[in-house]
Amino acid sequence: MRGKKYAVPGDLIAEGKSLAPGANAYKLGNGVYSMAVGIVEIAGNRAGVVPLEGKYVPRQDDIVVGIVIDYNAIAWTVDINSIFYGSIFVRDLVRRGSREKLAISNVLNVGDVVAAKILSFSVNRDPLLSLRGPGLGRITEGEIIRISPRSVPRLLDRRERLYKLIEDATGCKLIIGMNGLIVVSGTPDGVLLAAKALKLVESEPRYDALVKAVRNALNVGEGKVGEADR
């Protein structure tokens, strides 16, 4: 707990003339105040807050998992569990000329799950997605598990690489969307175990405690790589 500072909206997080407000913070007089519940982060002369709550806000180059909810002649609309729907242009997947021969719904249909990359986004335009790239495209097997988008960075944190730990211990493959949708594929028992571990990731914001809890749940000791090498 020491050394880390927490903030709720309206909290004074730092004071000083030369300070600039970072993410989720604003300046009033000499003080920088928080706009969200989260953990204070001071880097250089910027004081900001890493939020613990809130919906996923698209960011360029993020990988997301989405569900196709609609399509027309130009694009598919994808629910990416965010504040806006994403769209995938038909011309991203179907080559010019082949358009007449192929029904668009044969390529992607309503209800299909896709792993996509965010090509571009600004708050004034809905996010544009692309399926071109390694590991991207339609997902045909696995279970979707939803966790809070704010907890995904914990899963991807380089220090302990929890996603790797879960994959190794359960023998499942994870496709992690930054938007909080995670596709787990493997044996039924493995999927259940992975789901349990993912729920832990969602509920424990303190990283050290989280690593311990996940290792416990997966029966993986310190440094030991699970049963993945079977």
Next chain:
Amino acid sequence: MGKLIDEQGKRTDGRGPYDLRPYKLEVGMLKNADGSAYIEMGKNKIVAAVYGPKEVHPRHLVLPDRMLVKCRYHMSPFSVEERKTPAPSRREIEISKVIREALEASILVDEFPRTALDVFVEVLESDGGSRGASITAASLALANAGIPMKDMVAACAVGKVDGQLVLDLNDVEDKEGEVDMPVAYMPNLDEITLLQMDGKLTVEEFKAALNLALKGCIQLYEAQKKALYDHYFNSPKE
């Protein structure tokens, strides 16, 4: 009349004139909503839930430069002594509007243009001063939903009962008293986001009443912060 405050200066529920009713705040008890909060204030029991930001439906309501905030204040049929029809009354529509405006002042609405935010306030049991308690709870629910906001909004009422200024009116004082004045306040920014008044006050009385209300709001504001710290960091502030 002269029965709302007794000889010792105690009110009908045993409080002194400048005391708030006992209150209890809770955050995040609803799983399906993006954010939620619960408040008990005297006999008031109020649930607030927040959904969003999300796509705007119907589409023609989209605001190109800011977030659309919608609010619904509703009293359950069982919230009062005699069954209330569940249909929204004139009073509920008005309160929905003032709650929305009181909260909107704290939200950074231009952060997410073209989106909608739904705020639902459900009064399970009512005991006077419910709009203030609703704002206090709804603001907490917004923080729980991760909506960017400049400050929390706390609200309570002041009034004049038996010729004396009192803080946080209960049901009887609200109905029998001379003045009821709900105030919502953002302590950090020192801004008032709601001020209504029923009845008459002199200028001096008004100034004193407003001061008293702000003091009550600050007390509730601290309670809001404590509720958030308890929920997220389970350790007291500082």
